[in-house]
Amino acid sequence: MSDFDDVCVLLPTFEEAETVETVVSSFREAGLREVLVIDGGSTDGTREIAREAGARVVEQSGEGKGQAIREAVRDHVDAPYVLMADADDTYDAADAEAMLRPLLEGEADHVIGDRFADMRPGAMTRLNRLGNRLINGAFRAIHGEDYGDILSGYRAFTRESFLQLTLTADGFGVETEMAVECVKQRIEVAVVPVTYRPRPDGSSTNLHPVRDGGVIFLELYRKAKTNNPLFYFGSVGTISTTAGAIMAAFVLYRWLVFDVGHEIIAVAATGAIILGMQLLVFGVLADMILSLHREQLDRQDRVVEKRLASDAGGADAESGPSRSGDDGTDDGLTAESAGN
Template identity: 75%
Template sequence: MSEYDDVCVLLPTMNEAETVARVVADFRDAGFERLLVIDGGSTDETRSIAREAGARVVEQSGRGKGQAVREAVRDHVDASYVLMADADATYDAGDAAAMLGPLLDGDADHVVGNRFADMRPGAMTRLNRIGNRLINLAFRAIHRENYRDILSGYRAFTRESFERLHLTADGFGIETEMAVECVKNRLSVSVVPVTYRERPGGSATNLHPIRDGGVIFLELYRKAKTNNPLFYFGSAGVASTAAGILLAAFVLYRYLAFGISHEVIAVGAVGATILGIQLLVFGVLADMIHSLHVEQIERYERAVDDRAPRRPSEVGEPDAAEGRGPDARGGESARREGPGDARD
């Protein structure tokens, strides 16, 4: 019996023939027997190579990494824990034990591997590094949590916690969406330092920095609607108000300096200013409602915890061996401890 018998290593792939065998072999050498490769329709030999290396291979029904992850966990994973990594050999299977530690110890529901802790030379271009930093700063500002590397593809999570996440992203936005949903559902998240290596020669990345970066920023902003409504509506309100003020200043300058009136622009300036103020007010009200909603959820969870039966040791009662345990009072043996709320 291995300590990782209840862990499934999930590897989404798309044309990873150059590296998938090495990745599967590395995780098998690290003690993992349950490896699932979910393939997005590779046109090379990825699937056959993965099977020969010892992995279970499934071809996803749709397209995109996000859809692959959702389908894999929902339909093909029956383990209690999932360790997700990319199949491009950039992550180190030797970090798997550290990634799973917080889950197996019951200290976290979700673990993020921080690539910036040990990023090897050439692992990430300067453009990608800057983009990653900006996205992480935006996430911290919008969602008020610091997961250090929300775009990391090295994740570990319990299947139960994954089922609580409302995930809709189909592409590379899945990592961002998972981070946002962890905040929204108040899951306990741990950040673990991992090694991030350069892609081996001959393998090509499926990531398009500009296109996928734009999608990720839009996903962050879209999710702010429910997690931080003040930022979501307030930022639009500030932009609209600022545009209105600038237009008004232009109209006023042209009228005072040259006697030229711009009635249409003036009307637009007033409209933009009014819209911006309304959005700001709406953002404040939405933020108040959101705060009350969170407070009510916390009260409900505390009430559930208080109503949950406690163990004899928690209330100072002798156990069943002394004749006063649950079994001695009528055969009750079910005891449930309330969920913790620890955060990294």
């Protein structure tokens, strides 16, 4: 029996005919026999090539990488562990064992492969590298966790923990959403160094750095609404208050120096300041409510853990071996037999 019999390799694909055979074969040679390719409607023969290489192939019902991952895990994966990778041959199947080890040993429920640990020359452009650094920095600032490389497509997770995540992103923002949801749901995350290689000649990327980078930043900010409301409302409130203060200073300067009034700008400045202060106050209150909610969840978790420990202790006591004479019955029978 293989150590990876309970693992399904998940490969979302779209127009990956140049590389999918190599990727499927490399994972199967590494001992991962169950490979699922979910394809987004490729017209270059990706599905046929993947099937010939030994993968189980399904075509997704919707569009986008995020939708493909959700559909695959929920409807087509039965294994308790999932190893997810891109089908562009940029990840090394030799890293699969290290990625899966934290799951199999019970140390984590979600594993992220850190591409920056061993990034080969040419694997990422300077623009993409800068964008990745900015996004990871924003994630740390907003959500308070350092996952190293939240945009990595090399992931391993338990199917059970994945089903706890509320994922709505359809495109490349799904990796960011998964990281944010892990923080929100307090899922144990491990970061593992992996190798990241350049795309082979002849294959093209489906990633658009500027467009997809903007989507990812918006996703980070949108998710802050429920995970860090002080930042979400406070940032807009600060911008509004600052803009109002600048307009007010301009109006005051023009009135004092030139004796010229700007009533419309003054009204706009007042409204901006009032709106900004209200958003700041709302952010503080929302953050307090969220803190109390988390404390309540922690208290409930401790109560449940104590109850489970107590129940386990009681079960052990009931199932323990009975000793002769515990209730006097055996001793009495023995004494009676001796008297006879």
